[in-house]
Amino acid sequence: MEIEENGIFNRKYYKLCFIIYMFINTLALGYLGIETNYLFVPLLIWALVIIVHDIYKKKFKLKKNYSLLMIVQGLILLLATARNDYSDLNSYVIAVMQLVIYLLIFNNPVSMSKDDIEDEVRMIIPLVNVLVGGASLISIGMYLVHFSSLANGWTLGMVGNRLFGIYFNSNPAAFLACITIVLALVAVRQKFKGKYWYLANIGIQLVYILLTRCRAALIILAIIIVMVGYYFLIRRKPYSNFKRLGLVISLIVVIAGASLVGQRVVEIVPQMQGIASKETSRFQMDKVVKAGHLLIAGNWQDFNQGLTIIDEVSNGRVSLTKAALEIWHTEPVIGIGANNFKKIGSQETDALEYWAVQVVHSHNVFLEALVTTGVIGFILFVVFFFKTLLMIFNVLKKSHGKEIYFIVQMFAMIVLSEFIGSLSDYGVFYIYSLSATLAWCFLGYLYTYQNITEISNIDKI
Numbered sequence: 001m002e003i004e005e006n007g008i009f010n011r012k013y014y015k016l017c018f019i020i021y022m023f024i025n026t027l028a029l030g031y032l033g034i035e036t037n038y039l040f041v042p043l044l045i046w047a048l049v050i051i052v053h054d055i056y057k058k059k060f061k062l063k064k065n066y067s068l069l070m071i072v073q074g075l076i077l078l079l080a081t082a083r084n085d086y087s088d089l090n091s092y093v094i095a096v097m098q099l100v101i102y103l104l105i106f107n108n109p110v111s112m113s114k115d116d117i118e119d120e121v122r123m124i125i126p127l128v129n130v131l132v133g134g135a136s137l138i139s140i141g142m143y144l145v146h147f148s149s150l151a152n153g154w155t156l157g158m159v160g161n162r163l164f165g166i167y168f169n170s171n172p173a174a175f176l177a178c179i180t181i182v183l184a185l186v187a188v189r190q191k192f193k194g195k196y197w198y199l200a201n202i203g204i205q206l207v208y209i210l211l212t213r214c215r216a217a218l219i220i221l222a223i224i225i226v227m228v229g230y231y232f233l234i235r236r237k238p239y240s241n242f243k244r245l246g247l248v249i250s251l252i253v254v255i256a257g258a259s260l261v262g263q264r265v266v267e268i269v270p271q272m273q274g275i276a277s278k279e280t281s282r283f284q285m286d287k288v289v290k291a292g293h294l295l296i297a298g299n300w301q302d303f304n305q306g307l308t309i310i311d312e313v314s315n316g317r318v319s320l321t322k323a324a325l326e327i328w329h330t331e332p333v334i335g336i337g338a339n340n341f342k343k344i345g346s347q348e349t350d351a352l353e354y355w356a357v358q359v360v361h362s363h364n365v366f367l368e369a370l371v372t373t374g375v376i377g378f379i380l381f382v383v384f385f386f387k388t389l390l391m392i393f394n395v396l397k398k399s400h401g402k403e404i405y406f407i408v409q410m411f412a413m414i415v416l417s418e419f420i421g422s423l424s425d426y427g428v429f430y431i432y433s434l435s436a437t438l439a440w441c442f443l444g445y446l447y448t449y450q451n452i453t454e455i456s457n458i459d460k461i
Contacts (some may be wrong), residue, residue, distance in 0.1 A: 011052045011104055012120050014046060016127060020106060022434040028168045030154035040093050047100045059109055066447055067107040069384040074099035076377045081337030086344055094338035097431045106440040108448050117445050125183045132180040133201040136208040139165020143211050163211035172433040175421035176216035177205040179414050179435050182224060182423050186410050220417045227413060231406055317363060324362035329372045335374035361433045365422035368429055395450050414442045
């Protein structure tokens with residue numbers, strides 16, 4: 001075989017190494033006093049080698065407008081970062097590596113076939129399951145011994161009543177666990193070697209998600225279960241539409257009940273260990289209902305009171321949104337660049353809630369696009385977002401009734417998982433999260449499927 005197929009120019013090997021790099025970034029490196037993961041240096045050099053090689057071989061084409069949208073957005077992020085006086089080394093690392101994600105992880109060669117996708121996926125799935133499975137097992141062990149340690153301003157293990165484990169943050173870790181479950185389901189469905197390990201890992205990730213008490217992850221998990229349940233239990237049966245609807249509702253009720261039981265177990269275990277605790281539901285539906293009534297009451301005072309309750313329930317997301325908009329006003333056209341949210345928020349704005357600018361991002365993917373890349377980058381992302389929605393519906397429609405439908409459905413679920421998570425926490429523009437990288441990777445596969453004209457002949461991945 002040619003060196004292009006098996007050597008340093010092969011994107012498959014680059015993706016695998018990039019995944020390892022991103023996994024390391026999800027760990028609590030700050031606890032060890034590591035501020036920058038310098039593995040970005042060889043990965044950046046390698047990326048440049050691949051790009052130059054592909055340009056020389058006339059394999060690097062950007063005619064696909066969906067790729068161009070995000071590459072231009074990435075260039076704006078880099079420009080905004082370079083123009084901002086607050087930018088530091090980590091700012092440039094984030095901006096540059098985000099552009100690498102667009103160029104080499106998301107944007108696939110025009111010659112890529114279904115066999116190429118199969119080849120990559122059969123290497124990515126085992127790697128992710130081993131990495132995340134091991135990390136979640138260690139983290140669960142920390143929970144069982146109630147391990148909690150603070151060093152260099154970073155916590156390891158338990159943080160209050162939530163499990164972070166060896167990850168820097170429980171929320172992106174929980175999103176990663178959800179995606180790992182989806183990948184394990186693909187492995188089981190496609191009869192990968194090590195079936196029982198994948199099944200065991202699904203259980204491990206379920207336990208970890210429950211212990212993180214991440215609300216968005218629980219919603220993602222419920223959607224995954226509904227989609228898988230519908231595929232295997234309902235889709236192929238000769239049921240009427242009414243019966244199908246009834247079965248789906250029943251499935252949702254069962255899942256909700258199981259979730260309540262799971263949360264109760266999470267509450268009981270610490271008590272069995274002799275740890276006194278009184279848990280409150282993370283969803284706090286009674287407060288949400290009360291806030292809803294106040295918001296539509298029709299007077300300004302009740303409306304503000306409703307917003308205050310929503311802010312409390314959402315851990316200050318309303319205050320954070322106000323702070324984000326104030327920060328955006330400092331650079332409205334092309335944004336503040338990467339990793340400058342906290343610095344600008346604390347020094348150049350009059351945010352009422354100072355704590356709201358002690359985080360490194362706005363906790364919402366659309367706000368983040370607006371703040372970091374301004375109006376221009378925001379418009380590009382919104383166009384890309386709606387284009388992606390249409391593409392996913394199109395691919396699902398074309399593959400319906402075929403063997404590949406389950407694969408397409410699961411790939412779409414990976415993207416959806418990260419998007420749901422990005423509405424309230426880490427988004428798709430940060431290189432701290434492996435879940436975001438996997439979402440871009442599998443979204444690229446979905447776009448490639450769309451470009452395969454003979455999708456009707458695709459039977460399996």
